[in-house]
Amino acid sequence: MQLELRHLEAVLQVAEAGSLGRAAARLGVSQPALSAQLRRIERVAGGELFVRSRSGVEPTPLGDFVLSAARRVLSEMNALTAGTRAAAPHPALRLGCILLVLVDQLLGHLEAELPGHEIDITIEESATVLVRRLGTGQYDAILFGELADHEVPLPDGVAVRTLIAKEPACVRLSNSHPLAGQKEIELADLAGETWTTLTDDGDGGPEAMDDACQRAGFTPKLRYRIADRQMRWELIAAGRAVSLCQPTSPYVEGTVLRPLAGDPVTGRIRLAWNRAAVCEQRAAQIYQAAARAYLDSIPTNATFQAWWESRPELHPTLDQV
Numbered sequence: 001m002q003l004e005l006r007h008l009e010a011v012l013q014v015a016e017a018g019s020l021g022r023a024a025a026r027l028g029v030s031q032p033a034l035s036a037q038l039r040r041i042e043r044v045a046g047g048e049l050f051v052r053s054r055s056g057v058e059p060t061p062l063g064d065f066v067l068s069a070a071r072r073v074l075s076e077m078n079a080l081t082a083g084t085r086a087a088a089p090h091p092a093l094r095l096g097c098i099l100l101v102l103v104d105q106l107l108g109h110l111e112a113e114l115p116g117h118e119i120d121i122t123i124e125e126s127a128t129v130l131v132r133r134l135g136t137g138q139y140d141a142i143l144f145g146e147l148a149d150h151e152v153p154l155p156d157g158v159a160v161r162t163l164i165a166k167e168p169a170c171v172r173l174s175n176s177h178p179l180a181g182q183k184e185i186e187l188a189d190l191a192g193e194t195w196t197t198l199t200d201d202g203d204g205g206p207e208a209m210d211d212a213c214q215r216a217g218f219t220p221k222l223r224y225r226i227a228d229r230q231m232r233w234e235l236i237a238a239g240r241a242v243s244l245c246q247p248t249s250p251y252v253e254g255t256v257l258r259p260l261a262g263d264p265v266t267g268r269i270r271l272a273w274n275r276a277a278v279c280e281q282r283a284a285q286i287y288q289a290a291a292r293a294y295l296d297s298i299p300t301n302a303t304f305q306a307w308w309e310s311r312p313e314l315h316p317t318l319d320q321v
Contacts, residue, residue, distance in 0.1 A: 007041050008070035019056040026129045074136050092118035096130045096139040101248045102293040109289035125227050127152050128202035141273035150204020160272040163290055165314050168263035170247045174239040175256050184259045188216040196224035196232055196241040212264040247304035248297035259303050291316035
């Protein structure tokens with residue numbers, strides 16, 4: 001066996017995640033499969049790359065050497081990929097996104113901004129994975145969210161622009177819930193609820209939610225981490241859980257979306273791109289398409305629309321390239 005780029009990626013994911021379980025989730029494989037792969041890599045490398053403990057993993061001296069070399073190799077491959085794509089007359093746009101509401105309308109607006117261009121959009125569960133794959137050249141640009149004060153760390157050679165500077169999180173609950181008839185809901189009134197959220201998304205969401213609930217006087221009971229949007233909606237409609245959602249989320253049968261009093265949790269949406277693969281003009285076109293996709297979803301929530309229209313300073317800048 002010889003070491004391949006995918007092996008180097010796996011080693012980096014283990015180091016960055018700090019545990020095999022989290023790394024496996026980010027890579028989309030089972031933990032036993034990743035453990036077996038790591039053992040094969042270690043046999044080729046000549047020794048253990050990580051010290052394993054109950055708290056996670058730490059690189060050994062050999063692991064530090066392999067990680068340093070892996071970063072250099074992957075950086076060179078990124079530069080090679082970016083260079084060849086830049087030389088192509090009409091390179092495809094490879095865009096990675098987390099599961100933002102605006103993604104539902106994004107492709108049509110991208111096709112209008114970039115007529116005749118091939119566009120590949122991939123949905124990832126984790127902003128951490130998006131950033132990593134942007135840094136290694138697998139994506140040209142990414143759209144991701146950040147909640148509260150959390151900032152997603154970006155690799156070198158990447159530019160970033162804020163698309164939506166602030167949006168308040170709402171709560172989705174069953175339409176038979178005792179609080180469903182209220183125009184807005186106090187977070188403290190949800191103290192006894194079971195919560196569902198996305199799987200590890202790397203945007204600071206779980207931490208922001210926990211902090212807000214602690215300020216409201218309780219610790220949230222988070223029972224379900226589900227990546228599938230439809231499955232989450234069905235769980236909520238059945239009255240088995242409640243969830244924080246973007247205020248632009250669409251109508252879902254059997255549920256209602258209500259604002260939280262005082263906006264205890266807010267987020268933002270950002271666009272990042274690899275400067276070596278995306279020129280400023282194309283970055284501006286992606287921004288325009290994403291902004292219009294976001295604006296398309298605002299009328300789905302009359303309460304949020306009023307909130308949005310009263311804050312023009314938060315609106316994205318359109319038609320400036």
